[in-house]
Amino acid sequence: MSAARTARTATRTGAPARGTTFRETMLGTLRLDDEDRTRRVRLDLTVCADRVLRLLGTTEARATGRIRVADMVDDPCAEGELEISPLARRRIRYRITFTADGRRFALDGWKSVTPRRPVASMTVLTYTLHEDGARIGAGTLLFPLGTGLLPFLASFRFPRREDPGAFLVPRWHGEPGRTEVWYTTLTDPATGTGLWLHHELTAPADGSEPYAHGWAAVFPPDGPVRHARFGPTPWAPGESGFSADGVAVRPGLLSGAAGGGTLSWRLAERPVAEPLFTFPRWSWRRPLLPAAQMLPAARALYDGTFTHDDTTLTLTAAPGASARIYGHGNARRWAWLHADLGGGDVLEIVAAVSTRPGLRGLPPLVFLRLCRQGRGWPRRPERSAAGWAGAGRFRADIALPTWTVTGRTGLRRIRVEVTQPADRTLTLDYTDPDGGHATCRNSERADAHIRWERWWFGGWRTEAEWTLEGTAHAEVGTR
Amino acid sequence: MSLTGLVAALIADDGTTDWPRRVPARLESVLTTMPRAARVGVRAAARGVDAYALTRTGRTLGALTVSERESVLNELAARPALLPLLDVLKVPVLLAAGTELMIEGGPARRGFTRPDPPLDLTPAHAWPARSTADAVVIGSGAGGATAARVLGRAGLDVVVLEEGRHHPTESFGRRTPLDRFTELYRDGGATVAVGSPPLLLPTGRAVGGTTVVNSGTCYRTPDHVLSRWSKDFGFAPADGFDPYLDEAERTLRVATQPLDVLGENGRIALKGARELGWRAAPLRRNAPGCQGSCQCVVGCPTGAKQSVQLSVLPDACAAGARIVTGARVERVLVDTDGPGGPRVSGVRAGRGSGGFEILAPLVVVAAGALQSPPLLRRSGLGRHPRLGRNLSVHPATSVAGRFAEPVTAWQGVLQSVGVEEHHAHGILVEATATPPGMGSFILPGVGSELRRELESAGHLATLGAMIADRPSGRVLGRDRTLLRYDLDHRDAGRLMRAVRAMGELLFAAGAEEVLTGIPTTPRVRGLAELDAVLAGTSARRLHLSAYHPTGTIAAGADPQRFPADPWGRLRGVHGVLIADASVLPSCPQVNPQLSIMAAALALAEAAVRA
Numbered sequence A: 001m002s003a004a005r006t007a008r009t010a011t012r013t014g015a016p017a018r019g020t021t022f023r024e025t026m027l028g029t030l031r032l033d034d035e036d037r038t039r040r041v042r043l044d045l046t047v048c049a050d051r052v053l054r055l056l057g058t059t060e061a062r063a064t065g066r067i068r069v070a071d072m073v074d075d076p077c078a079e080g081e082l083e084i085s086p087l088a089r090r091r092i093r094y095r096i097t098f099t100a101d102g103r104r105f106a107l108d109g110w111k112s113v114t115p116r117r118p119v120a121s122m123t124v125l126t127y128t129l130h131e132d133g134a135r136i137g138a139g140t141l142l143f144p145l146g147t148g149l150l151p152f153l154a155s156f157r158f159p160r161r162e163d164p165g166a167f168l169v170p171r172w173h174g175e176p177g178r179t180e181v182w183y184t185t186l187t188d189p190a191t192g193t194g195l196w197l198h199h200e201l202t203a204p205a206d207g208s209e210p211y212a213h214g215w216a217a218v219f220p221p222d223g224p225v226r227h228a229r230f231g232p233t234p235w236a237p238g239e240s241g242f243s244a245d246g247v248a249v250r251p252g253l254l255s256g257a258a259g260g261g262t263l264s265w266r267l268a269e270r271p272v273a274e275p276l277f278t279f280p281r282w283s284w285r286r287p288l289l290p291a292a293q294m295l296p297a298a299r300a301l302y303d304g305t306f307t308h309d310d311t312t313l314t315l316t317a318a319p320g321a322s323a324r325i326y327g328h329g330n331a332r333r334w335a336w337l338h339a340d341l342g343g344g345d346v347l348e349i350v351a352a353v354s355t356r357p358g359l360r361g362l363p364p365l366v367f368l369r370l371c372r373q374g375r376g377w378p379r380r381p382e383r384s385a386a387g388w389a390g391a392g393r394f395r396a397d398i399a400l401p402t403w404t405v406t407g408r409t410g411l412r413r414i415r416v417e418v419t420q421p422a423d424r425t426l427t428l429d430y431t432d433p434d435g436g437h438a439t440c441r442n443s444e445r446a447d448a449h450i451r452w453e454r455w456w457f458g459g460w461r462t463e464a465e466w467t468l469e470g471t472a473h474a475e476v477g478t479r
Numbered sequence B: 001m002s003l004t005g006l007v008a009a010l011i012a013d014d015g016t017t018d019w020p021r022r023v024p025a026r027l028e029s030v031l032t033t034m035p036r037a038a039r040v041g042v043r044a045a046a047r048g049v050d051a052y053a054l055t056r057t058g059r060t061l062g063a064l065t066v067s068e069r070e071s072v073l074n075e076l077a078a079r080p081a082l083l084p085l086l087d088v089l090k091v092p093v094l095l096a097a098g099t100e101l102m103i104e105g106g107p108a109r110r111g112f113t114r115p116d117p118p119l120d121l122t123p124a125h126a127w128p129a130r131s132t133a134d135a136v137v138i139g140s141g142a143g144g145a146t147a148a149r150v151l152g153r154a155g156l157d158v159v160v161l162e163e164g165r166h167h168p169t170e171s172f173g174r175r176t177p178l179d180r181f182t183e184l185y186r187d188g189g190a191t192v193a194v195g196s197p198p199l200l201l202p203t204g205r206a207v208g209g210t211t212v213v214n215s216g217t218c219y220r221t222p223d224h225v226l227s228r229w230s231k232d233f234g235f236a237p238a239d240g241f242d243p244y245l246d247e248a249e250r251t252l253r254v255a256t257q258p259l260d261v262l263g264e265n266g267r268i269a270l271k272g273a274r275e276l277g278w279r280a281a282p283l284r285r286n287a288p289g290c291q292g293s294c295q296c297v298v299g300c301p302t303g304a305k306q307s308v309q310l311s312v313l314p315d316a317c318a319a320g321a322r323i324v325t326g327a328r329v330e331r332v333l334v335d336t337d338g339p340g341g342p343r344v345s346g347v348r349a350g351r352g353s354g355g356f357e358i359l360a361p362l363v364v365v366a367a368g369a370l371q372s373p374p375l376l377r378r379s380g381l382g383r384h385p386r387l388g389r390n391l392s393v394h395p396a397t398s399v400a401g402r403f404a405e406p407v408t409a410w411q412g413v414l415q416s417v418g419v420e421e422h423h424a425h426g427i428l429v430e431a432t433a434t435p436p437g438m439g440s441f442i443l444p445g446v447g448s449e450l451r452r453e454l455e456s457a458g459h460l461a462t463l464g465a466m467i468a469d470r471p472s473g474r475v476l477g478r479d480r481t482l483l484r485y486d487l488d489h490r491d492a493g494r495l496m497r498a499v500r501a502m503g504e505l506l507f508a509a510g511a512e513e514v515l516t517g518i519p520t521t522p523r524v525r526g527l528a529e530l531d532a533v534l535a536g537t538s539a540r541r542l543h544l545s546a547y548h549p550t551g552t553i554a555a556g557a558d559p560q561r562f563p564a565d566p567w568g569r570l571r572g573v574h575g576v577l578i579a580d581a582s583v584l585p586s587c588p589q590v591n592p593q594l595s596i597m598a599a600a601l602a603l604a605e606a607a608v609r610a
Helices: A003-012 A118-123 A145-154 A164-168 A281-285 A381-386 B004-010 B019-033 B036-057 B066-077 B080-104 B142-153 B169-174 B177-184 B223-233 B242-252 B264-276 B313-318 B372-378 B448-455 B489-508 B527-535 B593-609
Strands: A020-032 A038-049 A059-069 A073-085 A091-100 A103-112 A124-131 A134-142 A178-187 A194-203 A211-219 A226-234 A242-244 A247-250 A253-258 A263-271 A291-295 A300-308 A311-327 A333-342 A345-353 A365-372 A375-377 A395-397 A402-409 A412-419 A426-431 A437-455 A460-478 B121-123 B130-132 B135-138 B158-162 B192-194 B280-282 B322-325 B328-335 B343-350 B355-359 B362-365 B392-402 B415-419 B427-432 B460-467 B473-476 B482-485 B513-515 B545-550 B576-578
Touching: A020 A059, A020 A124, A020 A145, A038 A073, A038 A091, A038 A134, A059 A091, A073 A103, A091 A124, A103 A118, A103 B130, A103 B355, A118 A124, A124 B130, A164 A311, A178 A300, A178 A437, A178 A460, A194 A242, A194 A311, A194 A437, A194 A460, A211 A242, A211 A253, A211 A263, A211 A426, A211 A437, A226 A242, A226 A253, A226 A263, A281 A291, A291 A345, A311 A333, A333 A402, A333 A412, A333 A437, A345 A402, A365 A381, A365 A402, A365 A412, A381 A402, A412 A460, B004 B019, B004 B036, B004 B066, B004 B080, B019 B036, B019 B080, B019 B177, B036 B066, B036 B080, B066 B080, B080 B177, B080 B448, B135 B142, B135 B343, B142 B158, B142 B313, B142 B362, B142 B593, B158 B313, B242 B593, B264 B280, B264 B415, B264 B427, B264 B460, B264 B489, B313 B322, B328 B355, B328 B372, B343 B362, B362 B372, B362 B593, B392 B489, B427 B489, B460 B489, B489 B513, B489 B527, B576 B593
Parallel strands: B121 B322, B130 B355, B135 B158, B135 B362, B158 B322, B192 B482, B362 B576
Antiparallel strands: A020 A038, A020 A134, A038 A059, A059 A073, A073 A091, A091 A103, A103 A124, A124 A134, A178 A194, A178 A311, A194 A211, A211 A226, A242 A247, A247 A253, A253 A263, A263 A300, A291 A311, A300 A311, A333 A345, A333 A460, A345 A365, A365 A375, A395 A402, A402 A412, A412 A437, A426 A437, A437 A460, B280 B415, B328 B343, B343 B355, B392 B460, B392 B513, B392 B545, B415 B427, B427 B460, B473 B482
């Protein structure tokens, strides 16, 4: 499917292309009905809307955050809804629920916007406090214009909102010499077992019939790596993903069997993060690079079963991710890492040397995306691969069993060291559309050490450091 | 400026008794409750009379002797063009003088006061600035209270917003009728419809609305009116109205007024009708156990009259409704950007300092036929060209008869007997007596003549007649109501016939003379003389007042003619239900409380079903 068609599909679902997030802090007071004193209140909210804020209309948004009421409440998990309609309804309504000492409270109030007092009416939130549906108090929260306006405005983001399922739709449309891949890697948190499901469509460069094939591999902690192939089988175009030889990739579901039933799986996939474009987004939309890789969801959780050698793994909320590749074939050399860093943070690296004449002599281009606290780093994917006309690009040292990536942008730098022990690594042959072969060494139980530093007045200070033991997903390919 | 001189002149204060000296102070307190225009008008007129006195005598009224004052006033009264102006001046003065005269006569008889059933009342200042409800009812009168009860019983969380205060029954006994009058009526009872002729159109403002100050007369909507509502206008509840009227009657405990406390005024009406062979009977009223206090129009001091704050609102509160008092709704809030068109989202109300908002998906507008259209206009919902038009009232006039024997009309039922002989022609005569000075009848004369009339008012029997009008009025304004009413030619004729019918009735009952209320010929001593007087005058010379405004947001089938649909839902917005007198498509031709309640019952039940 072409990029344009993908975009149309997303439009047909009716979902807006971008959302809105911002943070807001308000300070004020609360007077309980049975008290004759006021308590100080602080409300810190992160607000997310599924669409770009409509100033002339109404925007419904979700809010999470922290509420503190002096000597009464400190709940960091307050949540609720906002109805933002400053002009259409002249109202910005907040409904926040929170708990304290087993009591459940609901704050319900709204700013009543009036053109006669625009500033006061946009900054004063008058509210009523309820407990179990009964009113227990009332108060006022004030947005502190002097100290709060700049952080409030600076906190606005308009992230793209994409349907992970839309990225599973096949992109191949009959061109010869193309490879398209749907692959999933995950780690069972209960046993430490790593899983790899690889689904591939190959359209040979000589124009012969395309075929679908793939494999599944399991990386148990206490035994040898097992894998089994399925296919090849003639490619039957599908609408919503990969489907061949009884193996299917559909939005929210992975199922199939390989090796004549030696390995079989049925997994439900729950995306829990936004899409992650390891390569620049434009390169996925317009396939100008030899190949591009992206993750429909930077993190996903898997539930279901995976059976191998009469052993059935039952997975519950196993972390991992699915990824997509579309291009002309495998690289000349490459390294790949997917590391779930915990707390919602993810590191994705693809370092590759192209097979194209002229490009094959270059050092590996490193595409590195660190998603930390909802923000991506480096800000542009091109930055790590190309630097400033080559200067300052990230560097990869591809070797086995340990390969490294280092890089710096501005005041931050990263060092990633990935180790793929031989006993936890599976070696497979890849076949390119042009008939060439590459050797891939993959481990879903790799180790990784990541250090992220920030320059601060003359020295580098470690801002975050992660060590993954057997939970990193990595691969090194050579010819 | 002091009003002492004018008052002294009008009621001939000769210093022989105390009560006239207290009238100016009482008048001042009356004026403070009146609208600014009325206050300014009265003071300007007083200044004018003073200026006239200064021109004629070199001194103002206050500095003149009794006979000089009398002479000045008689000079003014000799000019026919000034008589209507003098009569307007006399209205507040008679109010104050009547009260003082009543106090002079000794403390009022105190009847047994029943305890009021409980209400869930919250003053506006204690209501939270932000709250939510399932339904907000604007107004606690006949329509609003009934709608609140229906919605509350359906399980909805209902808030009733009332601009006035709550007046418990026991508070009525503590204050003079005049004090209550100025508190219970909007604009101190001086709401005026501008037009030809101007009409006084008093409406109540309290928890219970106008039902607190009405006469308690409960007529069922006549069949021919219902038929017209159904066939000509497509007002849906009119088909099958009877069960709702029955329900309203049960709630208000409506029954025919027993004769024991009827009072002499009513008996005279019955006697006159009997002599003439006219259809007349004690009225059906909602006052079981009425003790004939004759104070219905200033709040029943015994709690016998089942105004809605004693009958309907307690049920509503028992079903969970809450009443906020002293809350004037500034606007109905509308969400204009939702799917499916504009939708109501709540109300904003004022309460002196700041205001409060209540969000609710259903807003019942029951602020009365005179207040609801401006409310909708200032809420941006007044775009329908017929909104505020189609104002029907019952133009009314009074006639008094002087009898040889004492009548003491203020002892007995205020509105006691209905004479329906001419009802088919749109004229309903009702024997109506009021506390001194509060009726629509203005005693004739100035100076010592007026004083004599005041002191011999105990020999007067008073009849009132209201006529079914053509809708000839408009409610204008956004923030303040401005009324325009031009009496239709047909209705003017009806009024003249009504005066004649009342005169005939009084003479038949044995009246020595009849006070016509016409400034130029205030007294007639026979029917022939009355006919001659009526032949030489027009309805515009009568003292007219009007009651029972209806029809300003009429419901009906034709979207071009009716701002509300057949089930009372305001067109052009979702979630606004009209449930007061304004929803009635035309004049009900009888005292409308039952009609309003039955309509509100039917419309609110339909809203709940929807």
